[in-house]
Amino acid sequence: MPSEQRAVGVVGAGYVGLTTAACLARLGHDVICADIDESKVDKLGRAEVPIAEPGLPALVREGLDSSRLRFTTELGALARCDVVLLCLPTPMSEQGDADLGAVDAALGELAPVLARGCVLATKSTVPVGTTLRLRQRLSGNWGRADVRVVSNPEFLREGHAVTDFLHPDRIVLGTDDDAAGEAVAALYENLDAPVVRTGFASAELAKYASNGFLALKLSYVNELAELCERLGADIGDVGRVMGMDGRIGPAFLAPGPGWGGSCLPKDTEALVRTSGTAGLDFRLLREATLTNLRQQDRVLAKVRRAVGGRLAGARIGVLGLTFKAGTDDLRHSPALAVADRLAREGAILTAYDPKVEPPGPAGLDAQVVDDPCLVAKDAEVILVLTEWPEFRQLDWPRLATLSTHATVVDTRNLLDADALARAGLRHTGTGAG
Numbered sequence: 133m134p135s136e137q138r139a140v141g142v143v144g145a146g147y148v149g150l151t152t153a154a155c156l157a158r159l160g161h162d163v164i165c166a167d168i169d170e171s172k173v174d175k176l177g178r179a180e181v182p183i184a185e186p187g188l189p190a191l192v193r194e195g196l197d198s199s200r201l202r203f204t205t206e207l208g209a210l211a212r213c214d215v216v217l218l219c220l221p222t223p224m225s226e227q228g229d230a231d232l233g234a235v236d237a238a239l240g241e242l243a244p245v246l247a248r249g250c251v252l253a254t255k256s257t258v259p260v261g262t263t264l265r266l267r268q269r270l271s272g273n274w275g276r277a278d279v280r281v282v283s284n285p286e287f288l289r290e291g292h293a294v295t296d297f298l299h300p301d302r303i304v305l306g307t308d309d310d311a312a313g314e315a316v317a318a319l320y321e322n323l324d325a326p327v328v329r330t331g332f333a334s335a336e337l338a339k340y341a342s343n344g345f346l347a348l349k350l351s352y353v354n355e356l357a358e359l360c361e362r363l364g365a366d367i368g369d370v371g372r373v374m375g376m377d378g379r380i381g382p383a384f385l386a387p388g389p390g391w392g393g394s395c396l397p398k399d400t401e402a403l404v405r406t407s408g409t410a411g412l413d414f415r416l417l418r419e420a421t422l423t424n425l426r427q428q429d430r431v432l433a434k435v436r437r438a439v440g441g442r443l444a445g446a447r448i449g450v451l452g453l454t455f456k457a458g459t460d461d462l463r464h465s466p467a468l469a470v471a472d473r474l475a476r477e478g479a480i481l482t483a484y485d486p487k488v489e490p491p492g493p494a495g496l497d498a499q500v501v502d503d504p505c506l507v508a509k510d511a512e513v514i515l516v517l518t519e520w521p522e523f524r525q526l527d528w529p530r531l532a533t534l535s536t537h538a539t540v541v542d543t544r545n546l547l548d549a550d551a552l553a554r555a556g557l558r559h560t561g562t563g564a565g
């Protein structure tokens with residue numbers, strides 16, 4: 133239990149908001165979570181969790197049962213909260229910068245109702261200057277100079293949201309108001325993590341800088357994988373050697389079809405835009421995005437080679453559509469992008485993903501099936517795009533028979549090439565010459 137139970141408001145019940153709300157209730161706080169999506173709020177009230185996050189349903193159920201967690205569609209219900217955390221979407225706008233429409237809309241509703249002296253914290257990923265701008269608007273437009281603001285960026289990963297929230301590498305509090313920072317720090321007092329106190333700009337930038345760096349690391353690795361193929365090296369070995377250097381670290385060294393998801397692409401783009409506005413052309417980061425697109429071209433080229441040069445009419449079985457394993461999220465999924473490009477080139481696709489139910493995402497011209505064996509039927513190529521561990525356990529000899537001995541293009545180096553060879557399947561991995 134915390135030394136003092138806080139009344140916490142969470143705005144937005146998505147990956148970040150719902151995880152934050154449920155975990156803060158677990159930590160002993162009194163939490164009310166608001167979302168404009170009525171059907172989501174209804175479901176959550178019945179402990180039905182609409183996203184796939186390990187451990188989250190149990191925490192939501194526990195919070196509801198203990199009455200420390202409630203859900204509402206009314207932002208007015210947050211009127212008695214000591215701290216309100218904004219966990220609203222900040223998607224990529226058409227121009228590439230962060231769309232703050234949801235943050236602005238929620239602020240307009242919250243401003244008249246927030247408790248006197250309440251602390252409002254941005255957990256959403258917001259461009260440098262946003263948190264201060266919220267304070268200016270609160271005071272200038274609504275006479276709410278009493279509301280204090282803190283930037284408290286979130287670093288959790290999808291698929292590990294609960295664990296990452298409860299065991300963070302760091303907690304970042306950006307503010308010029310020590311008492312406000314302490315009020316937010318108190319929410320996390322029972323977490324064993326270093327608390328980094330900074331100004332607003334550093335906190336906001338640190339979030340973008342982290343995601344930008346991860347994107348750079350991955351583009352470097354994907355480019356290196358291509359070089360390995362040309363030079364007869366193996367990216368697995370090269371990465372292992374690199375990762376043993378404490379300055380580099382072993383994480384984020386696995387090649388794939390490119391990096392995606394709801395965060396890395398939009399945050400990288402937004403950081404490039406922010407840099408441009410500050411008069412700096414962040415060429416390195418722009419190049420990382422271009423490399424990322426080239427990675428998709430390489431996957432297409434491999435599939436094209438495997439079917440003898442013509443994609444039109446080629447039968448391709450796709451394993452994996454989500455942007456990575458462990459999540460049901462399809463936002464900016466490279467797997468989906470590659471599948472879509474293949475379909476547009478005339479390939480006939482059958483796709484399976486353990487977290488995507490038939491008929492699959494709107495707009496994808498593919499037959500999405502609920503049995504992984506069905507993707508193999510008559511396939512010339514079986515294309516592995518997401519690193520779901522269960523793909524390793526498939527009955528590969530049966531898939532080989534169904535597919536009349538296809539080539540397996542394994543963008544994630546997930547499968548055992550020798551086992552596939554024994555089953556009669558050719559294996560084309562990534563980054564081994």
Ligand SMILES: NC(=O)c1ccc[n+]([C@@H]2O[C@H](COP(=O)([O-])OP(=O)(O)OC[C@H]3O[C@@H](n4cnc5c(N)ncnc54)[C@H](O)[C@@H]3O)[C@@H](O)[C@H]2O)c1
Pocket residue numbers: 143144145146147148149166167168169172219220221222234235237238255256257258286287288289290394395
């Ligand atoms: N997804 C992640 O892994 C992750 C991790 C760290 C940070 N972030 C950042 O956190 C923020 C939220 O991301 P997310 O993935 O949780 O988003 P999400 O799309 O999963 O959830 C956002 C929720 O906000 C609700 N919403 C939209 N407008 C609203 C309004 N005006 N009032 C109340 N609710 C409203 C939506 O209905 C939705 O349920 C983004 O800035 C994102 O960049 C995301």
Ligand SMILES: O=c1ccn([C@@H]2O[C@H](COP(=O)(O)OP(=O)(O)O[C@H]3O[C@H](CO)[C@@H](O)[C@H](O)[C@H]3O)[C@@H](O)[C@H]2O)c(=O)[nH]1
Pocket residue numbers: 257286287288289290291343346350383384385386387388389390391392393394395396399455456457466
């Ligand atoms: O070795 C690796 C690791 C990751 N990826 C890909 O990189 C992308 C991003 O993966 P990940 O970072 O795990 O996804 P997210 O859940 O979107 O998490 C990122 O974005 C969040 C939102 O900002 C941050 O909070 C997290 O710290 C940050 O890791 C995915 O397409 C992965 O398949 C690889 O290709 N190889």
